[in-house]
Amino acid sequence: MKKSVFFGALTVAGLMAGASAAATLDDVKARGSLNCGVTTGVPGFAEPDADGVWKGFDVAVCRAVAAAVLGDGSAVTFVPTTGKTRFTALASGEIDMLARNTTWTFSRDVDLKFEFVGVNYYDGQGFMVPAELGVSSATELDGATVCIQTGTTTELNLADFFRSNGMSYEPVPIETGAEAVQQFTAGACDVYTTDRSALAAQRANFDTPSDYVVLPEIVSKEPLGPLVRHGDNEWGDIVRWTLNALITAEELGVTAANAGDIAGSSNNPEVKRLLGAEGSLGEMLGLDAEWAKRAIMVEGNYGEVFENNIGEGTQIALPRGVNAKWTDGGLIYSPPFR
């Protein structure tokens, strides 16, 4: 008898714990900071600067969400994750969202029970080789030793690419991008393969970037974006629409500098709705009216975030390419705010 009471109590305690885990928004508010999973360091995307402050393209998404929810873009606890630890960290609730060069795939979305809220960078897998090898195309890589980050989609794409081209290769699996680069520059592998954005970022950090070339082939589609757990749709909506607010802000010409007062001066109703001067979009999300304004004011709109972290003015010098806004012929597009 006593045993059944004991287990009954345990079950109730367990169910209550389960129920409270679903409301991520309340947890974040109660904690006063957002736990955001990022990489262990990819220049331009997420890397601590000389003062130990996290900076980068993915970091900006975390800060925008924190500003929208908590009103403070610095109220973020950054949790560095590797390709191996990222999904466990998200599934277990250690982090509230993951903004870490993560490719949106069917099995991750459906089988691993995650919710990709959008795409903030359209990428593709590429190859980098030392210039002295004289290789000009990835189809000349038969027999090469290839360094890969283990636990990523690149590992599978690589196997597919070499198999479909009837070539052999020797894989060298490595845990983090930094270690892979170390082995690559030491000559332990001929080729380093990962997303082209990360290749460009790592190459920019080499002593002599011109000694290395990124081959022209793009062997896969890698739509990278932030993701959250399945099951908490309210939280998913907040992250999704914060990202969309940054994209829409670029379209509407709302920047970090003018977001504070353009709501009053603009005649565009969508600007007013976005910034909370009209309508009740914030309320629908469970936030206040100025959530998007705060998100934009942290590091600016999508275009500003891009230019300041990885754009052509920076060391990484990535062109906008397909990541231009849709009105410029790119793929960056947000559903309307209404």
Added chain:
Amino acid sequence: MTTITEPSGSDSTGAFKLSMLLNDTRYRALTFQFIALVAIIAAMAFIGGNLVRNLAEAGLNISYDFLGTQAGYDINQQPIPFESTDTHGRAAIVGLMNTLIVAFLACVSATVIGVIAGVLRLSPNWLVRKIMSFYVEIFRNVPVLIWILIIFSVLINATPSPRDFRGENPAASMWFFDSFAITNRGMYMPKPEFGPGAWFVVLAFVASIIGIFALRRYARNELFDKGRVVPILWPSVALFFVPVILVQLIMGSPISLEYPALKGFNFQGGMGLRGSLIALWFALAIYTGAFIAENVRAGILAVSKGQTEAAGALGMRPGRIMSLVVLPQALRVIIPPLISQYLNITKNSSLAIAVGYMDLTGTLGGITLLQTGRAIEAVLMLMMFYLIISLGISFFMNIYNNAMKLKER
């Protein structure tokens, strides 16, 4: 518990009362054991139930179906052929074999290193003694992961890359008549190719091994029965090489060597030992060797000094005293902790991914886990595999231990 005799039936005060469970020393131990058992079962049930409930809440289930699905990734070191179209299950087997390979190599070399270092630590020579204690203290006081990384980075930075072997005036060249190449990818050496008639040579080889054992037996019997010393070393060496070489020449060289050659990006042909395997093997061997050296030293010190002196009084040379008198007795002390060191090597080999060696943790516990997201299933399987390997090592080493231990007649 079986030693407790039941109270005799005729005694009416011996009737069982509930309070006796606590107050009677005959039952109290049982009561507490039962309570402890129930508590442990309850704790396990709580943890297990929690896991199942949380998985159900997240919409996940426990399933091993992923073992039959296509792996999609490649493995560099393949003891059995593996393609990216093979299953995750086969990938786990390949990883298991890679774990066993490096564990076996490291156990053997750690034992050799450990015994030599342990004996030399007790050397009367001051310099040798100090060098060995320096080795032991340096290697066992730095984590093995650091050693693996140090040795690997020395290997990839200090050795030439394959492209240094190319060109008119190469920066690096092969050794021993162009048959060995040491690069930062690994070591390449000739591989024997078995042509027709090769089994004659193999047969000759097996016969000479049997011959060597027969010779040693004969020599021992001569020594014990007649007190005559028969030389063993040089006849053994001759028996090992001469018949095989003769048969090889008579049969017109059926066993040929395939030499490694630089083709494309890397050396092709021949046999290759990957840099990752060398680094891992060497690091595990030299790290664990330091611990084994201490075990060996403890074992030798445990043998009474009188034994050494008695053997010396009989006129035995120091080398023979060590190998015939001291070490056989020291083994009884050495073997039990040696088993633990073998288990440590096997478990430490799971650090392989640090150098890109695809062992069981790298395939099943790494890529398979990440690509399928089946963390709990993969980790449970991983635990089971390591448990089986470790119990297997313990089992065989215990058999050896029982054979070696002091037999009282």
